[in-house]
Amino acid sequence: MHHSVLSPMGPEAARIAELSWLLFLxxxxxxxxxxxxxxLALGGGPGVRRRLGARRAILAGGxxxxxxxxxxxxxxxLGVAAALGLGEPAxxxxxxxxxxxxxxxxxxxxxxxTANEIHIPVGRAVELLVDSGDVIHSFxxxxxxxxxxxxxxxxxxxxxxxxxxGVLRGQCAEFCGTQHALMAFFVVAEEEAEFERWLERxxxxxxxxxxxxxxxxxxxxxxxGCGACHAVRGTPWAGRSGPDLTLLGGRLSLAAGTLDNHLAxxxxxxAGPQDIKPGNRMPAFNTVLDGPELRAVAAWxxxxx
Amino acid sequence: xxxAGFSPIPAALAGLIVWAAHFGLIYGANxxxxxxxxxxxxxxxxxxxxxLVLGLTALALLAVAVIGLRAWQRLEGGxxxxxxxxxxxxxxxLTLAIALLSALAILWEALPVLLVPACA
Numbered sequence: 083m084h085h086s087v088l089s090p091m092g093p094e095a096a097r098i099a100e101l102s103w104l105l106f107l108x109x110x111x112x113x114x115x116x117x118x119x120x121x122l123a124l125g126g127g128p129g130v131r132r133r134l135g136a137r138r139a140i141l142a143g144g145x146x147x148x149x150x151x152x153x154x155x156x157x158x159x160l161g162v163a164a165a166l167g168l169g170e171p172a173x174x175x176x177x178x179x180x181x182x183x184x185x186x187x188x189x190x191x192x193x194x195x196t197a198n199e200i201h202i203p204v205g206r207a208v209e210l211l212v213d214s215g216d217v218i219h220s221f222x223x224x225x226x227x228x229x230x231x232x233x234x235x236x237x238x239x240x241x242x243x244x245x246x247x248g249v250l251r252g253q254c255a256e257f258c259g260t261q262h263a264l265m266a267f268f269v270v271a272e273e274e275a276e277f278e279r280w281l282e283r284x285x286x287x288x289x290x291x292x293x294x295x296x297x298x299x300x301x302x303x304x305x306x307g308c309g310a311c312h313a314v315r316g317t318p319w320a321g322r323s324g325p326d327l328t329l330l331g332g333r334l335s336l337a338a339g340t341l342d343n344h345l346a347x348x349x350x351x352x353a354g355p356q357d358i359k360p361g362n363r364m365p366a367f368n369t370v371l372d373g374p375e376l377r378a379v380a381a382w383x384x385x386x387x
Numbered sequence: 388x389x390x391a392g393f394s395p396i397p398a399a400l401a402g403l404i405v406w407a408a409h410f411g412l413i414y415g416a417n418x419x420x421x422x423x424x425x426x427x428x429x430x431x432x433x434x435x436x437x438x439l440v441l442g443l444t445a446l447a448l449l450a451v452a453v454i455g456l457r458a459w460q461r462l463e464g465g466x467x468x469x470x471x472x473x474x475x476x477x478x479x480x481l482t483l484a485i486a487l488l489s490a491l492a493i494l495w496e497a498l499p500v501l502l503v504p505a506c507a
Contacts, residue, residue, distance in 0.1 A: 149491060156495055160502035 083268075084225035085251035091225040091271060094242040097162050098228060104158075112151070119143070166227075166241075173207035176200060180212070180219030180232035182258060182326050183265040183362055184338040194284045196311070197325030198338045203269045203277035204247055210240045220256035223269050231254045244271040251336065260361040266339025267339060283330055287316020288386060299382025302375040306367055314386070324364065332387030337362070349380035392410060399481045401454045402489035409447035409493050413440045414502070421506035436505050444497040455486035 088103075090096040123134050133139060133215040177188040178200070187196045202208055212221050219232040227242050254265035272280070291297050294369045303309070309319025325338075331345050340359055341347040351358060353368040353376055371379060419425070420436045429435055461479050 153495070157502070160499055164503045309440060 083249045083251055085253075087224045088301045091246060091248060091250055092227075092242055092244045094166050094227050095148050095225055097166065101159065101162055106157075108151075108155075119135050154381070161288065173209040174203070175209045175211065177211045177213075178232075179215050179219060180254065180258070180265075181215045182217065182256065183254070183261040183359070185221075185265075185267045186215070186325070189281070192281055192285070194281060194315075195326045196284060196329065198267045198335065199270060199333050200267065201272060201277055201280050202244055202254075203274040204244050204271050207241060207243050211237050212239075213237050217258050218256050219258045219265070220251065222255035223250050223252035225250045226252075226269060227304070231256065237295045244269075247271050247273060251339070253339075261359050264338065264359050266335070268334045268339065270334070283332075283387075284315070288314050288328060291382060295378055296382045296385055298375070299378035299380070302371060302379050303382065306375075306379070308367075308379075310315065310363070327383060328385050328386060331384040334352065345380055345384050348384055349376055352376060352380060399478050399485060401482065402451050402486035405447050405450045405454070406489040406492050408498055409443060412443050413496065415498070416440065416443070419506060437500050440497055440500040442491060447493045451486045451490045451493065455483055455490070458483035458486065 084091055086098055087095075090099040119134065122130055126134070132296045175190055177190055179186040179188075185200075187198070187200050188194070195350050210221075210230070212230050212234060214232040214234045216234065218234070220229045221232055221315075222229040226244070227240055229242055230238050232238070248271050250269040250271065252267045252269060254262055256262075258265065290300050303314075304319065309317070309321055311321040311324035313320045313322060313326045313328070315326075331343070335341060336347055336351055337355070337359055343352060352371070354366050355362055355364040356366055368377070416439050417436060425435060434489050462476070462483065
């Protein structure tokens, strides 16, 4: 998994990584130079010390050098920033809305909605449009791009692309409330064909299962009122205040990067989400669903993949 | 020139005041242009925002140049020998140094307008 500025997965991230290395190495070189001069000033002979203390040396090293270095860095950095703003035409558009404490992901041209996981085909130009449904969040996938603020009432845009398959981790980078630290997500970079298959699965309506145990889960999901907040494509449940659950079983994590995704963590999450991620919007269902119902709901949701 | 009991500090800070005014004005102009959709606008055939920012930058640089030059003349001219009586030499030197620093800061903050697309 990639979660570092120093592990770039696309051309935009590569330019940012280059800039980071320039700053790290340049900063280290200047630090060593200053330490060397300090050593000379402390232990050098009188001639060396006189030259180091001369007005000309102080003006050159203390004024001219920093002004030149900082000016050059400023011009270079602004050049990188300007280059990152350009993109190829007709990109794939992806909209992400930050919410306390999860991410709604939409592909407006494909009419699909998902959550906490963004699939992106390798080599395609992507236009990302981000906003917020409540407070200010920040969308940050270090191996993809810089931070992008998510501001209520404003859409921020970025262009980027990924040049090889892999899984990248992203994280909310602007304090947004008690569970800010547990507001993560994953970017899945995959080949175009695989991406299209994923979209197909996401678009397919979910039918009521034949298998009795799963059908019991479907029933209990409806009776417990889960559909007031959650949507499952093709079912009567179309709530939008919580994450869309279509293909939930196929996701890499639960509760926005909080838990690994398997039957036990899912059942545990439904029973007691406030014990796992206190302050999130989902109430506990351990008093609404009995044991068999809870297991059936979890089994049905895990089967959606 | 200096009235007794009148602080010489405002003269030394003149460069910083010009810098702050320039910063506030170009930041505000850019924000208003982006918010009102004027970023692509033109005025007398020139791109509106860059022209405005460059105009304000030229004015600000002119102002700090005047401040710096006057301080320089006082340093070179009749000030020597009168230290402690009127304007301490150090304050004149500070005025000049701050004017130079302000000029640099003004240049640095005008640079993004030329290099980065507005409202990106």
